[in-house]
Amino acid sequence: MSARRSHRGAVGARGGLDSPAGVGLALLGVVVLLLARRRRRRGADPERRRRASRRSRPAPLMPLMPRTPRVRRPGPLALAAAAPGRAAVIALGAAALGYGAWLVLTDLPIDLIAWLAVWLAGAIVVHDGLIAPIAQLAGVAIDRTGRGLRMPRSARLLVAGGLAVGGAWTLVAAPEIVAKARGAANPTVLAGDYAAALAWAWIAIAVAVVVGAVVLTSRARSRAAPRS
Amino acid sequence: MTGERDARLSRRAFLTTVGVGTIGLGLLTAGQTVDALAPLALFAPRRVGAGPQGLPVNRTAEAAAVRDLALAPDWSLEVVHQGVPSRFGLDDLRALELVEARLPIACVEGWSTEATWRGVRVRDLLALVGAPARSACRIASLEPNGPYAVTSMGAEYAADPGTLVAIELGGEPLDLDHGYPARLIAPARPGVLQTKWLRTIEVVS
Amino acid sequence: MTESTTRPRRRAGIVDRASRRLEERAAGIRRALDSPVRTTRTAVVVGRLLGLAFAVCFATGLFSHFLQDPLPWMRFPTVPADLYRWTQGAHVVAGTMSIVLLAAKLWTVYPRLFAWPPVTSLASFLERASIGVLVASAGLQVAMGLLNTYQWYPWPFDFRTVHFALAWVVAGSLAIHVAVKLPEIRRHWRAADAEERSGAGPREDGAS
Numbered sequence A: 001m002s003a004r005r006s007h008r009g010a011v012g013a014r015g016g017l018d019s020p021a022g023v024g025l026a027l028l029g030v031v032v033l034l035l036a037r038r039r040r041r042r043g044a045d046p047e048r049r050r051r052a053s054r055r056s057r058p059a060p061l062m063p064l065m066p067r068t069p070r071v072r073r074p075g076p077l078a079l080a081a082a083a084p085g086r087a088a089v090i091a092l093g094a095a096a097l098g099y100g101a102w103l104v105l106t107d108l109p110i111d112l113i114a115w116l117a118v119w120l121a122g123a124i125v126v127h128d129g130l131i132a133p134i135a136q137l138a139g140v141a142i143d144r145t146g147r148g149l150r151m152p153r154s155a156r157l158l159v160a161g162g163l164a165v166g167g168a169w170t171l172v173a174a175p176e177i178v179a180k181a182r183g184a185a186n187p188t189v190l191a192g193d194y195a196a197a198l199a200w201a202w203i204a205i206a207v208a209v210v211v212g213a214v215v216l217t218s219r220a221r222s223r224a225a226p227r228s
Numbered sequence B: 001m002t003g004e005r006d007a008r009l010s011r012r013a014f015l016t017t018v019g020v021g022t023i024g025l026g027l028l029t030a031g032q033t034v035d036a037l038a039p040l041a042l043f044a045p046r047r048v049g050a051g052p053q054g055l056p057v058n059r060t061a062e063a064a065a066v067r068d069l070a071l072a073p074d075w076s077l078e079v080v081h082q083g084v085p086s087r088f089g090l091d092d093l094r095a096l097e098l099v100e101a102r103l104p105i106a107c108v109e110g111w112s113t114e115a116t117w118r119g120v121r122v123r124d125l126l127a128l129v130g131a132p133a134r135s136a137c138r139i140a141s142l143e144p145n146g147p148y149a150v151t152s153m154g155a156e157y158a159a160d161p162g163t164l165v166a167i168e169l170g171g172e173p174l175d176l177d178h179g180y181p182a183r184l185i186a187p188a189r190p191g192v193l194q195t196k197w198l199r200t201i202e203v204v205s
Numbered sequence C: 001m002t003e004s005t006t007r008p009r010r011r012a013g014i015v016d017r018a019s020r021r022l023e024e025r026a027a028g029i030r031r032a033l034d035s036p037v038r039t040t041r042t043a044v045v046v047g048r049l050l051g052l053a054f055a056v057c058f059a060t061g062l063f064s065h066f067l068q069d070p071l072p073w074m075r076f077p078t079v080p081a082d083l084y085r086w087t088q089g090a091h092v093v094a095g096t097m098s099i100v101l102l103a104a105k106l107w108t109v110y111p112r113l114f115a116w117p118p119v120t121s122l123a124s125f126l127e128r129a130s131i132g133v134l135v136a137s138a139g140l141q142v143a144m145g146l147l148n149t150y151q152w153y154p155w156p157f158d159f160r161t162v163h164f165a166l167a168w169v170v171a172g173s174l175a176i177h178v179a180v181k182l183p184e185i186r187r188h189w190r191a192a193d194a195e196e197r198s199g200a201g202p203r204e205d206g207a208s
Helices: A020-042 A046-055 A076-082 A084-107 A110-148 A151-182 A194-224 B002-032 B035-040 B068-070 B089-097 B122-128 B154-158 C014-033 C042-067 C084-114 C122-149 C160-186 C193-201
Strands: B075-081 B084-089 B101-105 B112-121 B137-141 B150-154 B164-169 B183-185 B200-202
Touching: A046 B200, A076 A084, A084 A110, A084 C160, A110 A151, A110 C084, A151 A194, A151 B002, A151 C084, A151 C122, A194 B137, A194 B154, B002 B035, B002 B068, B002 C042, B002 C084, B002 C160, B075 B122, B084 B089, B089 B164, B101 C084, B112 B122, B112 C084, B122 B154, B122 B164, B122 B200, B164 C193, B183 B200, C042 C084, C042 C160, C084 C122
Parallel strands: B075 B200
Antiparallel strands: B075 B084, B101 B112, B112 B164, B137 B150, B137 B200, B164 B183
């Protein structure tokens, strides 16, 4: 009675490395690995290394940034020996991951598996290629405009924060507005006016941001130039 | 050093933004589950109290193609035990001992509303046909097809005094979209398993 | 014939030039993305909230799944009557809030996307692959969950099947991620420890 059975694919699909796309990806991975090895060997030349490091030195405060590895990290086997708890969790995680992948491969027909891969890739592309760059540029633009308007840092951050909250809520409400426009199965599904709700949310954010920015800016100005 | 102060300000601003965005979004949607937050739930897909008899509808009678079958005057609930069917028409059910239960409809989509149901205890029906109260059952709806047209109900639900074959909602006969003539309502179960437009209860254990 | 002691000079090959250009480009992007917010400490603070939200979603989601598709030996509580109401309400609210938390976490670690070289060993490839899987599946999972509450299904595959499968993929890749990063997570778990370290200089954990 589970719906799973009805979706059993006609082909005993394994997908993955069997397919030409999989082979292509594996080849790409090999090429990238060779490239990386080559760079490191070239870096052995001290003159070259000095020149290279001057060109691509990471900026000061970036504890997150991965550096070109001069230090050999312990390989996975050494890690497993030193920290069996962590290794066990990784193994369990891999098992869960494998179970999920197995469910996909056995419950979906091959064309839907391909579509799922497309949607998964799409999730990464939409975030890393669209949302994040736009957010980054918006942040820079607000910072520059704010500096031009002589707004203190706190006010610039408030504006950026307000925009971020509004943007996030818009991402959540926009599909709701579209779904309602497409027509609901009955009037109790998607019962509210979501375009209006989103508009009100933006108004509330705008009011809070404007009031806050004005207060912060005037306070900073009076602190900077105290006249009796 | 102003650099340190600026950095701390940026970090605090970021975390505050994340907090406002997250909690705000929670408040804007949680009202479809938590009644106290209902007035804030501007983004919630369901409204508390909307719908016939004050309860939202997921699958309408029309969508389920059961209008004619449900409205048929000769409808009866079939309770099957060891291959022997017993039929209970709406009047037969009304003649039995009716109890009231206050139970929520909780949908997989996250919304839920409590309601007052009135009907016959499933365990009483099972006793009438000679089956033990703690019996696993197969429940069938008048719906011709659909993923939940036929479902299973564990013995623990059949034995529970709160599990009813409901014929009234909020003091009135069930609305057609809420499962007229009779629907199953049990505690702690998802809405899709609270079978509407009941056809058969078959004892399987 | 005298033996040459220096390496013979060759015109830098096209692969080397492209690789160097990419390295510079990546470093430039990382510089542009630099922010006092993008630190390991922030990643831990946001990450643990996101992890909590996902844990709630996973547990309540499994409960909901097995209520509908129980394994033969399973028995469920009938008390309290509101049980499913709370678990499923928590599932949807936690899932919705995790959309914002996920966006915040990805914002924090975004510069890591431009690490160079992208892969240095099999282990680093596996780690980056598992993170790629985590990001893709978590992103799609919360998006599908959200759209399900709107009863809008723009994808061709069955919602329940994929939502259940991806839940395991997210849980598994998240477990791997936390286990791999555990030393760094521990180092930055408490604010006091993190502040000590930020004074120690920028070169602290080059581990990717």
